[in-house]
Structure formats: C-alpha cells, structure tokens
Amino acid sequence: MELTANTWDGAIRVPSSKSMGHRHLICAALSRGTSTVQGVSPSQDIEATLRILQALGVRIHTDTDGTHCTYTVTGGMRSFADTVLCDAGESGSTLRFLLPLAVWSGNTTRFIGRGRLPERPLQPYYSIFQAQHIAFHRENGSLPLTVHGVFHPGTYVLPGNMSSQFFSGLLFMLPLLRGNSELRSTTPIESAGYLALTLDCLAAHGIEVQRQAEDGYFIRGEQSYRAGSYTVEGDYSQAAFWLVAGTLQGRVVCKGLQPRSRQGDKAIISLLQAMGANLHVVGDTVRAETSSLHGIAADVADCPDLVPVLAALATQAQGVTYLYHAARVRLKECDRLHAMTVELQKLGAHIEETPDSLRIVGKTSLRGGRVYAWRDHRIAMALAVLAASCETPLQLEGAEAVQKSYPQFWQDFQTLGGSCRQEA
Numbered sequence: 001m002e003l004t005a006n007t008w009d010g011a012i013r014v015p016s017s018k019s020m021g022h023r024h025l026i027c028a029a030l031s032r033g034t035s036t037v038q039g040v041s042p043s044q045d046i047e048a049t050l051r052i053l054q055a056l057g058v059r060i061h062t063d064t065d066g067t068h069c070t071y072t073v074t075g076g077m078r079s080f081a082d083t084v085l086c087d088a089g090e091s092g093s094t095l096r097f098l099l100p101l102a103v104w105s106g107n108t109t110r111f112i113g114r115g116r117l118p119e120r121p122l123q124p125y126y127s128i129f130q131a132q133h134i135a136f137h138r139e140n141g142s143l144p145l146t147v148h149g150v151f152h153p154g155t156y157v158l159p160g161n162m163s164s165q166f167f168s169g170l171l172f173m174l175p176l177l178r179g180n181s182e183l184r185s186t187t188p189i190e191s192a193g194y195l196a197l198t199l200d201c202l203a204a205h206g207i208e209v210q211r212q213a214e215d216g217y218f219i220r221g222e223q224s225y226r227a228g229s230y231t232v233e234g235d236y237s238q239a240a241f242w243l244v245a246g247t248l249q250g251r252v253v254c255k256g257l258q259p260r261s262r263q264g265d266k267a268i269i270s271l272l273q274a275m276g277a278n279l280h281v282v283g284d285t286v287r288a289e290t291s292s293l294h295g296i297a298a299d300v301a302d303c304p305d306l307v308p309v310l311a312a313l314a315t316q317a318q319g320v321t322y323l324y325h326a327a328r329v330r331l332k333e334c335d336r337l338h339a340m341t342v343e344l345q346k347l348g349a350h351i352e353e354t355p356d357s358l359r360i361v362g363k364t365s366l367r368g369g370r371v372y373a374w375r376d377h378r379i380a381m382a383l384a385v386l387a388a389s390c391e392t393p394l395q396l397e398g399a400e401a402v403q404k405s406y407p408q409f410w411q412d413f414q415t416l417g418g419s420c421r422q423e424a
C-alpha cells in the first residue's frame with residue numbers, strides 16, 4: 001500500500017481496549033446469567049476469543065452499529081462428547097487466557113493457531129500441566145495442542161519474565177476451583193500493568209484476589225463470577241500511534257481515553273512528555289501537536305507494545321533514545337526489536353538492537369520507499385505514522401496486518417489527513 005501524508009490534522013475516537021475486551025468477554029462467559037459487553041471495536045483477536053468461548057458452549061449474541069459491537073453473553077460452558085476445536089488465530093492473549101479455562105470446562109480441547117502463535121512460548125503451562133497430571137499432546141512441538149484433565153487447588157509457580165498472560169489465564173480459572181490457591185512468580189513480573197487490568201476486571205465481576213508480597217496472589221476458591229453490564233474503555237496502545245503522529249507533524253486529537261485508566265500503555269503520555277511533546281489532556285481527550293523532541297532512556301518492561309512506535313518516534317528526536325528491558329518484545333507477532341531495526345534502517349535511521357534493547361540516534365531525515373510489516377499489526381502501524389516525516393511516499397507491504405487489532409486503522413489514517421492507495 002502506498003502511504004503519503006503532508007501533515008496530520010483531525011480528530012478520531014480511539015478503538016476500545018483489546019485487552020479489556022478479551023477480559024470482559026471471558027468474565028461474562030464465566031458468569032451465571034446474562035451480561036452485556038458494550039462499545040467493543042471488533043478485531044481478529046477479539047473474534048478469536050469469541051469463537052473459542054462459543055465453541056465451549058457460551059451463548060453470545062452480537063449487535064453492531066457498524067463500528068462498535070455490543071455482545072450479549074449468556075454465561076456457562078458446556079460439556080461435549082467430542083474434542084472441542086479452539087482456534088486462537090494469532091492471538092496470544094486468547095490462547096493463554098483460555099487454555100486453563102478450556103481444561104476447567106472438563107472438555108478435551110484442541111488448540112490451533114496461525115502466524116507466529118505456534119512459536120510463542122507456552123512452556124510455563126506445560127510445566128503446570130505436568131505438575132497437575134493434566135494430559136497434553138503437542139503436534140510439531142507446540143500447536144496444535146490437545147489437552148484434557150483436572151486442575152486442583154494449590155500452589156502455582158511460574159516465571160514472571162516470559163508473559164504476564166500466563167498469570168492472567170490462571171487468575172481467571174483459579175477462583176472457580178473447589179479450594180484456595182496461591183499464584184507465585186519466580187522472578188519480578190513484567191508487563192505488570194496487564195495484571196492490574198485482570199484484577200480490575202475480576203473485581204468488576206465480583207471475584208476477589210488478594211495481592212501478596214513478592215509478586216504473589218492468594219485466590220479463594222469456590223467464587224462465582226457476577227453477570228452485569230460493562231462498557232469497554234478506549235485503547236491507549238492504539239492511541240499511541242496517533243499521538244506520536246501528531247507530535248511528529250501537525251495536530252491530532254484522540255477521544256475516548258479514560259483518564260484514570262490502569263492500562264500500562266497509558267505511559268505513552270508521560271513518555272511523550274518526557275521527550276518534549278506538547279500534549280493537552282482534557283477529560284477523555286488528548287491532543288498532540290508538532291513538537292521539538294529529544295531522546296530519553298525508557299524502561300519498557302511494563303509497556304512492551306509501545307516499543308515499535310517509540311522506536312519510530314525516536315528517529316525524529318534529537319540525540320539518543322534507549323529503550324531497555326525489551327527482550328520479551330522479540331516474542332510477539334514477530335521479533336519486533338529486529339523488525340523495527342531492519343525497517344527503520346531501510347528508511348535511513350540510525351538504530352541498533354541488542355538482545356534486550358534498542359538504541360536510536362536522531363534526528364535523521366527519512367527517505368521513504370519500500371518497507372515490510374512482518375505480518376505484525378504494530379509494525380505496520382508504527383511505520384505508517386512516519387508517512388508525514390518521509391521525503392517520498394512509503395510503500396508498505398503487508399498493510400492488512402492491522403486487522404489483528406485495529407481494522408479501522410486505514411480509515412482513521414485518512415480521517416487524519418493521510419492518503420493510502422493499493423499498489424497495482
């Protein structure tokens with residue numbers, strides 16, 4: 001797709017938080033009674049969660065106004081005589097949140113996935129399955145993964161530096177067991193902000209989890225999820241692309257951002273400000289305008305999804321930007337540290353990768369030309385927002401990757417003044 005923009009100018013309403021969307025749908029599916037989950041921006045990942053919940057017997061009705069969906073969810077999973085096929089698509093959250101619940105449902109389930117998903121880590125769950133005598137069979141060393149067994153209450157221990165999604169997955173399931181459990185981490189938990197989202201969502205559905213010292217949780221058993229009506233807040237991870245665009249060139253207004261949100265990627269506000277950005281935050285609206293930027297050192301352990309767009313931004317900041325504690329960013333839809341290094345170098349940027357960091361020296365003029373999205377939505381979007389900063393048009397190969405989390409992205413790109421043209 002050929003992308004051009006002279007400047008960014010306009011306002012958009014950001015899509016709903018993908019993370020909160022998954023969580024509310026799962027909690028609704030576990031509740032007795034009927035819940036509504038409103039204001040959801042559909043995406044391939046959200047559809048993967050819906051598809052597996054339905055395969056496990058949860059009844060879900062969808063209403064849409066064309067942009068947002070309201071899901072009416074009648075909670076309760078059923079038992080099936082045959083193996084239940086659970087297609088997680090490319091969604092790591094879906095796979096890691098729903099594997100423990102699929103076992104808990106009592107069914108034999110067969111999880112499949114595409115793209116990078118089969119390569120992304122699942123080891124902590126294999127260790128737990130072994131410890132709990134849960135039968136599992138991996139084809140090709142990973143997915144398809146067939147699993148069947150019974151979880152027992154007790155002590156669950158996992159590493160905290162691989163993915164917080166394993167902790168979230170267990171936090172959804174453990175309150176349903178017949179006794180109390182503890183969940184502990186062998187290392188400090190990274191992406192910890194995502195666990196705050198899980199705990200908030202559990203609390204909203206009537207589930208109590210007590211935080212213990214040293215990255216541990218106490219989970220009382222025999223709890224019940226409460227049905228209700230929930231509206232999903234706006235997504236700071238997606239707003240980050242447009243706030244960066246506006247900071248680079250022009251003026252962009254993002255609406256629908258909950259000021260008291262606990263999303264880890266709300267850090268985009270403080271990180272942009274630390275780099276010198278002009279941001280105006282009023283209620284649920286954030287406005288970003290052309291700013292003169294300087295490099296910073298940023299610990300990204302708790303906001304890994306911001307790394308691609310921060311790397312893009314840093315090419316236009318004076319001096320050195322150092323994004324560290326980023327090893328896990330290699331374990332996403334692609335190796336994002338490598339992908340951003342390769343693609344930004346194609347544009348003329350000075351960027352180097354180490355095993356767990358990126359170092360970018362700016363400010364460099366960017367040439368434009370051909371770049372590749374690595375089948376990764378966040379790489380596609382991070383490169384796209386550089387369109388107004390490049391000397392010639394950007395030819396982005398793999399622009400369709402945005403479907404994973406933000407199908408409206410190219411419409412918003414045009415609303416904000418960009419133009420995109422499919423290449424012949």
Ligand SMILES: O=C(O)C1=C[C@@H](OP(=O)(O)O)[C@@H](O)[C@H](O)C1
Nearest residue numbers: 019093163164165191194304305
């Ligand atoms: O819990 C979540 O909603 C997510 C957790 C993060 O993953 P890790 O915990 O693997 O870093 C993040 O990268 C992902 O996009 C969404």
Ligand SMILES: C=C(OP(=O)(O)O)C(=O)O
Nearest residue numbers: 090091092093094305332
């Ligand atoms: C890594 C991501 O999602 P997931 O882990 O759910 O695939 C993402 O959205 O950037």
